[in-house]
Amino acid sequence: ADLTIALSNPVNTFDPHMTASVGSDLSVLSHIYPSLILRGPDLALQGNLATEWTLVDDTTWHFTLREGATFANGEALDAEAVKWNLDRVRDPELQARVASWFSLVSEVNVISPTELEVKTSSPYPAFADQLSMFLLLPPQWTEENNPVTATMAGGPYQVRNIVPGESVILEPNPEYFGDPAEFDTVTFQVIPETGGRIAALLAGDVDLVTGIPVTEVDRINQSGNATAGAVDSTRNVMIKFNTTVPPLDNVTVRQALNYAIDKEGIAQALFNGLAQPAQCQVLSSNYFGFNPDLEPYPYDPERAIQLLAESGADLSQPIVFDVPAGVYLQGTEVAQVVASQLTDIGLNIQITELEFSVYMNKYLQSRELAPLSLLAQAWPTIDADGLLTLFAPGNNYAYWDDADFGAALDEGRSSTDPAVREAAYKTATEVMCEQAPAIFLYTQPATYAYSNDVTWTPRGDDWVRAFDMHPAE
Amino acid sequence: MGDFFASLVKSRSGLFGFVLLTLLVLVAIFAPLLGLASPIRGDLLARLSPPTWTGPFNPGPHPLGTDEVGRDVLSRIVHGSRLTLMIAATAVVLGGVVGTLLGIAAGFYGGIVDRVLMRLVDIQLALPLMLLALLVVAALGPSFNNLIIVLALTSWIRYARIIRGQVLSLREREFVQSAHAIGASTVRIMLRHILPNVLTPALVVATLELARIIIMDAALSFLGLGVQPPSPSWGRMLADGRVYISTAWWIVTFPGLTILLTVLSVNLLGDWLRDYFDPKLRTSR
Amino acid sequence: MAPLLQIRNLTVEFSTRAGTLHAVNDVSYALEAGETLGIVGESGSGKSVHALAMVGLIPTPPGRIVSGEVLFEGVDLLKLPERELRDIRGRKIGFVFQDPMTSLNPVLTVGRQIMEPLRRHLGLSAAKARARAIELLDLVGIVDPARRIDQFPFEFSGGMRQRVMIAIGIACDPKLLIADEATTALDVTVQAQILELVRDLKKKIGTTVIWITHDMGVVAGLADTIQVMYGGRIMERGPVRSVFKDPRSAYTWGLLRSLPGKLTAADQRLYQIPGSPPNMIHPPAGDPFAPRNEFATERCLREVPPLLQVGAGAPGHMAAAWYDLPAALENKGYA
Amino acid sequence: MSATTLLKVSDLQKTFGGKGGLLGRGRPEVRAVDHVSFEVRQGETLGLVGESGSGKSTTGRVLLQLEHPTGGEIEFEGNRLTGLSKSALKPFRRKMQIIFQDPYASLNPRMTVGDFVEEPMIVHRLVGGRAERRARVAELFDLVGLDPSFARRYPHEFSGGQRQRINIARALALEPSFIVADEPITALDVSIQAQIVNLFQDLQERLGLTYLFIAHDLSMIRYLCHRVAVMLRGKIVEIGPTEAIFANPQHAYTRALLSAIPVPDPDVESQRHAIAFDYETQKSPDGAEMRPVGPDHYVLA
Amino acid sequence: MIRFMAGKLLEAAIAIWGVVTIVFFVSRVLGDPAVLLLPLGATDAQLEALRASLGLDQPILVQYFSSLGAMLRGDFGISFQHMRPALDVVLERMPATAILAFSALVLGVLIGAVAGTIAALNRGKLAELIVMSAALLGQATPVFWLGLMLILFFSVQLGWLPSAGSGTWWHLILPAITLAVFVSASIARLLRSSLLEILGEDYVRTARAKGLLPQTIFTWHVARNALIPVVTMIGIIAGELLGGSVVTETVFGWPGVGRLIVQAIQNQDFPVIQAGVAVVAIIFVFINLAIDLLYGVLDPRIRGER
Numbered sequence A: 001a002d003l004t005i006a007l008s009n010p011v012n013t014f015d016p017h018m019t020a021s022v023g024s025d026l027s028v029l030s031h032i033y034p035s036l037i038l039r040g041p042d043l044a045l046q047g048n049l050a051t052e053w054t055l056v057d058d059t060t061w062h063f064t065l066r067e068g069a070t071f072a073n074g075e076a077l078d079a080e081a082v083k084w085n086l087d088r089v090r091d092p093e094l095q096a097r098v099a100s101w102f103s104l105v106s107e108v109n110v111i112s113p114t115e116l117e118v119k120t121s122s123p124y125p126a127f128a129d130q131l132s133m134f135l136l137l138p139p140q141w142t143e144e145n146n147p148v149t150a151t152m153a154g155g156p157y158q159v160r161n162i163v164p165g166e167s168v169i170l171e172p173n174p175e176y177f178g179d180p181a182e183f184d185t186v187t188f189q190v191i192p193e194t195g196g197r198i199a200a201l202l203a204g205d206v207d208l209v210t211g212i213p214v215t216e217v218d219r220i221n222q223s224g225n226a227t228a229g230a231v232d233s234t235r236n237v238m239i240k241f242n243t244t245v246p247p248l249d250n251v252t253v254r255q256a257l258n259y260a261i262d263k264e265g266i267a268q269a270l271f272n273g274l275a276q277p278a279q280c281q282v283l284s285s286n287y288f289g290f291n292p293d294l295e296p297y298p299y300d301p302e303r304a305i306q307l308l309a310e311s312g313a314d315l316s317q318p319i320v321f322d323v324p325a326g327v328y329l330q331g332t333e334v335a336q337v338v339a340s341q342l343t344d345i346g347l348n349i350q351i352t353e354l355e356f357s358v359y360m361n362k363y364l365q366s367r368e369l370a371p372l373s374l375l376a377q378a379w380p381t382i383d384a385d386g387l388l389t390l391f392a393p394g395n396n397y398a399y400w401d402d403a404d405f406g407a408a409l410d411e412g413r414s415s416t417d418p419a420v421r422e423a424a425y426k427t428a429t430e431v432m433c434e435q436a437p438a439i440f441l442y443t444q445p446a447t448y449a450y451s452n453d454v455t456w457t458p459r460g461d462d463w464v465r466a467f468d469m470h471p472a473e
Numbered sequence B: 001m002g003d004f005f006a007s008l009v010k011s012r013s014g015l016f017g018f019v020l021l022t023l024l025v026l027v028a029i030f031a032p033l034l035g036l037a038s039p040i041r042g043d044l045l046a047r048l049s050p051p052t053w054t055g056p057f058n059p060g061p062h063p064l065g066t067d068e069v070g071r072d073v074l075s076r077i078v079h080g081s082r083l084t085l086m087i088a089a090t091a092v093v094l095g096g097v098v099g100t101l102l103g104i105a106a107g108f109y110g111g112i113v114d115r116v117l118m119r120l121v122d123i124q125l126a127l128p129l130m131l132l133a134l135l136v137v138a139a140l141g142p143s144f145n146n147l148i149i150v151l152a153l154t155s156w157i158r159y160a161r162i163i164r165g166q167v168l169s170l171r172e173r174e175f176v177q178s179a180h181a182i183g184a185s186t187v188r189i190m191l192r193h194i195l196p197n198v199l200t201p202a203l204v205v206a207t208l209e210l211a212r213i214i215i216m217d218a219a220l221s222f223l224g225l226g227v228q229p230p231s232p233s234w235g236r237m238l239a240d241g242r243v244y245i246s247t248a249w250w251i252v253t254f255p256g257l258t259i260l261l262t263v264l265s266v267n268l269l270g271d272w273l274r275d276y277f278d279p280k281l282r283t284s285r
Numbered sequence C: 001m002a003p004l005l006q007i008r009n010l011t012v013e014f015s016t017r018a019g020t021l022h023a024v025n026d027v028s029y030a031l032e033a034g035e036t037l038g039i040v041g042e043s044g045s046g047k048s049v050h051a052l053a054m055v056g057l058i059p060t061p062p063g064r065i066v067s068g069e070v071l072f073e074g075v076d077l078l079k080l081p082e083r084e085l086r087d088i089r090g091r092k093i094g095f096v097f098q099d100p101m102t103s104l105n106p107v108l109t110v111g112r113q114i115m116e117p118l119r120r121h122l123g124l125s126a127a128k129a130r131a132r133a134i135e136l137l138d139l140v141g142i143v144d145p146a147r148r149i150d151q152f153p154f155e156f157s158g159g160m161r162q163r164v165m166i167a168i169g170i171a172c173d174p175k176l177l178i179a180d181e182a183t184t185a186l187d188v189t190v191q192a193q194i195l196e197l198v199r200d201l202k203k204k205i206g207t208t209v210i211w212i213t214h215d216m217g218v219v220a221g222l223a224d225t226i227q228v229m230y231g232g233r234i235m236e237r238g239p240v241r242s243v244f245k246d247p248r249s250a251y252t253w254g255l256l257r258s259l260p261g262k263l264t265a266a267d268q269r270l271y272q273i274p275g276s277p278p279n280m281i282h283p284p285a286g287d288p289f290a291p292r293n294e295f296a297t298e299r300c301l302r303e304v305p306p307l308l309q310v311g312a313g314a315p316g317h318m319a320a321a322w323y324d325l326p327a328a329l330e331n332k333g334y335a
Numbered sequence D: 001m002s003a004t005t006l007l008k009v010s011d012l013q014k015t016f017g018g019k020g021g022l023l024g025r026g027r028p029e030v031r032a033v034d035h036v037s038f039e040v041r042q043g044e045t046l047g048l049v050g051e052s053g054s055g056k057s058t059t060g061r062v063l064l065q066l067e068h069p070t071g072g073e074i075e076f077e078g079n080r081l082t083g084l085s086k087s088a089l090k091p092f093r094r095k096m097q098i099i100f101q102d103p104y105a106s107l108n109p110r111m112t113v114g115d116f117v118e119e120p121m122i123v124h125r126l127v128g129g130r131a132e133r134r135a136r137v138a139e140l141f142d143l144v145g146l147d148p149s150f151a152r153r154y155p156h157e158f159s160g161g162q163r164q165r166i167n168i169a170r171a172l173a174l175e176p177s178f179i180v181a182d183e184p185i186t187a188l189d190v191s192i193q194a195q196i197v198n199l200f201q202d203l204q205e206r207l208g209l210t211y212l213f214i215a216h217d218l219s220m221i222r223y224l225c226h227r228v229a230v231m232l233r234g235k236i237v238e239i240g241p242t243e244a245i246f247a248n249p250q251h252a253y254t255r256a257l258l259s260a261i262p263v264p265d266p267d268v269e270s271q272r273h274a275i276a277f278d279y280e281t282q283k284s285p286d287g288a289e290m291r292p293v294g295p296d297h298y299v300l301a
Numbered sequence E: 001m002i003r004f005m006a007g008k009l010l011e012a013a014i015a016i017w018g019v020v021t022i023v024f025f026v027s028r029v030l031g032d033p034a035v036l037l038l039p040l041g042a043t044d045a046q047l048e049a050l051r052a053s054l055g056l057d058q059p060i061l062v063q064y065f066s067s068l069g070a071m072l073r074g075d076f077g078i079s080f081q082h083m084r085p086a087l088d089v090v091l092e093r094m095p096a097t098a099i100l101a102f103s104a105l106v107l108g109v110l111i112g113a114v115a116g117t118i119a120a121l122n123r124g125k126l127a128e129l130i131v132m133s134a135a136l137l138g139q140a141t142p143v144f145w146l147g148l149m150l151i152l153f154f155s156v157q158l159g160w161l162p163s164a165g166s167g168t169w170w171h172l173i174l175p176a177i178t179l180a181v182f183v184s185a186s187i188a189r190l191l192r193s194s195l196l197e198i199l200g201e202d203y204v205r206t207a208r209a210k211g212l213l214p215q216t217i218f219t220w221h222v223a224r225n226a227l228i229p230v231v232t233m234i235g236i237i238a239g240e241l242l243g244g245s246v247v248t249e250t251v252f253g254w255p256g257v258g259r260l261i262v263q264a265i266q267n268q269d270f271p272v273i274q275a276g277v278a279v280v281a282i283i284f285v286f287i288n289l290a291i292d293l294l295y296g297v298l299d300p301r302i303r304g305e306r
Ligand SMILES: Nc1ncnc2c1ncn2[C@@H]1O[C@H](COP(=O)(O)OP(=O)(O)OP(=O)(O)O)[C@@H](O)[C@H]1O
Pocket: B284, B285, C014, C015, C016, C021, C022, C023, C041, C042, C043, C044, C045, C046, C047, C048, C049, C050, C059, C062, C063, C280
């Protein structure tokens, strides 16, 4: 059977260490290059090359590898090869784009061809999760070839054909150490435009599309050729505040804004109920550290108006609301509804739609984030440690400085004991809910549609993988 | 003026264009007085409602349906006409004035001025339009003014080229020579003798440009560079609504038709204007 | 012998924005084979339009032939289908237009443009047509024709282009040659050469010629018959000598009188015809020249005079006038 | 005639093309005016005739400094004009005017004829207020035989003769003493030519104007001009009093030219034979100079 | 002739330099690619190191002159995103762009020429009305809307043609039609007015007076001359198609240079922006040189001026 998967962005590079984009580059490369650990459709970690991994102490990880695994060219896929890969990404010469994931790794020791030990400079509980995004290159081959354009399979598939900017066609890798591939060919076809993607699915040209507008779900299901739906993603949508500028430096104002937005209404009306309203935190339920006890700010415009009056803040100036163009599912629509509801409580909101790069530049480079900005963030390890760190005092991304929150995060990081960490993040999320450095909106639904020729388990993160799919009976 | 209207009435298509355009402009001017729903505030619960008509002459609350956040499409089209026509008109005027003046300067002075300006035209042409727009908006930030600047920037060369050609032949005309002979200043010659004689071709270009710019706004909005939400413009509506093209056809269809009508009317008027000013088609002598 | 060309009641109109323009009104005349007709008249009097209308070359719209017959060798050209008319144009009737700058196609070589009618009408092979074209160029006085034939019009001076136009006009030895202000753009020396050429042609192949011009001198030298037009009508027509010596239309008289050569020492100034030409959208009811005519009678203003043989004049000398010019001149004290 | 010299041209040259700059396309050099010297006297009409392209218009345009001469000098009322800047020239612009051949192309189609005639006065800040200027425009219209009420109309509403009158009115607005008329009647109908020529003569009588009259029509030249200059390929080959030239042409080209004039008389015409002229064999030898052949009559030999 | 070509080439070089310079400075205003290249949570030090390794820590003028020098040698630098020479990235996408642009141009010009001719020769008749209304429609239809409609009809409804990609000739049909509609509309309108103008020229009357056959008159006297302005227009359109069919490429997932450059702008991949724009500009300039030469063939007056 043949399989075609629609991507919205082309594969830019075939070197898995030079890209951090899960949705396109890494998804395709994960078919070609193996990883130690895989994240299954249920978002739980599974073994791949590594059959077992244990935390020996707070800073030492021990991995057991499969025996006899090789790359297609016969190169051994052993502990030595893994060490070489970890050394490669940490090499400052290379400037690997994913180097920051491994900046805590201090030492990699090969114990035997199937045993590996990794030491970190401080506790790194999410290391195993991070490794699920780390693909392994054949060391020998890499020295002799340019991995940016050439590939040497070690995963279930190998490259048959590449059309730059358009498609990557894969075929089974006979030398793969794991379960044999189920599709004769797997094509990753780039279709940037949403309408085009859906049309391609309905026309039978592709078998899987993701990121479709929720309104299409019913229509696709009714077509009888495909199945559409949504699951909670790991991406959480918020209106981030720049708390360093007035009037958002005033906590009462921030709380007022949270009361002013009808999160439930947005989730229902704009997303046909497929989005999960946020529970007063930036974490969704699939994250480690999610706090199930928090309640969202109720939708109460009266209260909001009252709080604004009490806050004593000067609200006469227009408040700029930055929205990145075309990156989030129905983002512009959400922004307009939010702006309209904020207008209802008497604020003067001015939406500016920005090119994503310009937006990011404002956010991180010139550090002039607008008072309000639409932002959806996810952390690939699905761990509070990552996502919450983006709000930590002193962090570039934070635009918020709360010592209690910082202390709670530090406590969470200092331990690898899940119970300790859980408690710490409970505190952190409570502080964050109370201090409201953002309007917590909803968890973005991961929408999808796949043809009835295949089966697939939908997942909330960005991976799209053929080996998660099977030909339909 | 009497001749103008007499001829307009005689040319049925020209009259049609004129009436239609006048109507559009009137609607744009009086949009707030028409008692329509707010073009900005929507009713989330009424999102994507189809056009409602209880009878052929009995429109419901949303005669053209509602959009993706529950705003009345009719109201957005009507209010959108203000922004759209304003953008188009401003860009056309800006591009027209700059292009015409530079075209006159290039044609009149010739030599180095001409060469420099024509190289600028080359550069502008060699730089793909959309990319230029993308770069400028990305660099200057999106705003109403920048949008107009981009549109005008893509537009001036068309005037400059045509006007330059006209001026090249005009400056050899004897009345221009005669102006030199009485000692008129260069500025005077350009403004009093050259300019009035290139206004017709400039006007004809302008009618074509108006249509092109309205479409450009749509294409720019497609790349997220158009009018800022929630303000309505036709191009923006079209671009935002395209996602719903198969589930809610009315969101794109109606603004699309409006654009078509506008372009049609401007073109008809333009064609007629061209004929009207064509000396070969006028009663000569 | 039947005349070569017989025009009857030709009327041509143009619809313009300001209204219907009556360019040619009820023009009738006949032309014998071998005759040379010189046509003069006020600018806008319908000289060109009537000639173009004969062979179906006026732009329609806006032009329209309202009525009339143009019998050429007994066949009414106006009723002939375009397909058959094409066989006559360029073959039996040659045309030479005034403006040599715009009447030649700028992107085709001169030779090609001369060869076109030869190949089309005479079916000459490319080589033969070329040889004939070189011959024609030589005939119209172009030096080094074998080289010049491959050049483009822009490489020719105005006078040379005009000669090329003439070469095209006479390429197929037409029975009738119509030249519309063919020498107006030329200086007198070149003009003299071309007139000489036309005279030769008449002599050699007996071509019948219609020569439209403003220059009374040219008519005097070239034409057998002169025809004076005004306001879309023929005012006077007759043997050159007779008309020059004894004009019977006040307009002809005025024209001749305003020439500087006709000056007597006593005159301080050139004679000038008073008033200005008629508006052909609202032409005067009667004789179109009447409003400017000091000899006009009541009747002239009301009724269009017919073109009639002049009482005491030479045979064929006809004029359209209600008044008697010699008598009127005497009355008013002109010599 | 021993009247004072108004304009003196010595060794005037004008070449076109031939340069070809860095990016320019080199074109063959055209010597439109080739070492020409002559003078124009106060109150006279000097006729300039010659074959097409012989440099007549160029001479006229260079005289008015509409084109910069390649060499030579022009003196007007004793002042050197050549090399003056645009502003230094301005006072002289009042005194010298030009009228072109084509009355259609000479008027700005987008200007009322009144404004067009008024413009020179504005440029030179001649007459005080607008009302005064308007009055002067009306006066000028009267002078050239136009109804002053026409001032508000646009050129396309006028006939050829009327347009040429408007051009003349404009030229007269600055009360010039010298007018170059570059084929002012060629484009006109015979019956209108007479009107314009008469006007020229009237104005000369009333205002004491001096003309350089360029034309093809030699019978008109003979009627109108006091002296005639004959040009051939950029050079003046013969110059002298009109009657002397017509009665006793010296240069071969002049003879050819005169013999080619068609005479509007069938009897004369049937007798006339044009004399041919071949430039290559009959041109003046290199280094030829103007030689006197009669009183005030010179020929290039 | 040689001088003429040299002059043209120099002018072309100046235009390309202008384009490159404008793009260089404008794109630097966009901001900092490092924040886009590194994953979420990267530290300042990591960002700094990356910037240095990309050479973005140098003063802008130093960057400009060094990259200008490199560009003269054909080196546009290593793409930040693709990790290989930017020029390679661009050239790889060129064939797809060229094929699409070329077929759209040919198709559009053919349709436009036929339509324009029909309209001009049937002035005032129903045929003109129909053709010109269609042309107006073509010009007033936003490209993305047309593209989506074509997909919905031909791919989804009828299932005749593939909806996206560039693999086979079948893939080419819809995007080429989408672009050709606009091209043909412009050409039809221009050609019509050009033909009408030429039809009124004196030399066409001369040709008719010669008794030539209508097809001869049309081919040699009318069309030959009417084509001259059309050829200029084709040059401009070719340029627009080469770099500007971004929208069509996006809708049909066509792997062209236009979308590549747009993505490069969005990702602030300066070397690719620079290389892409330069390549498009160079091609454009050469097309126009070719058109200048073609002009000479069509119009001997221009040839004569050299
Ligand atoms: N295509 C046209 N459209 C409208 N009117 C026209 C057209 N062609 C000619 N006329 C008008 O027809 C009348 C006769 O014109 P025609 O060209 O025959 O004059 P003419 O006697 O040849 O004058 P001239 O001596 O100036 O050439 C004029 O009033 C002219 O304006």
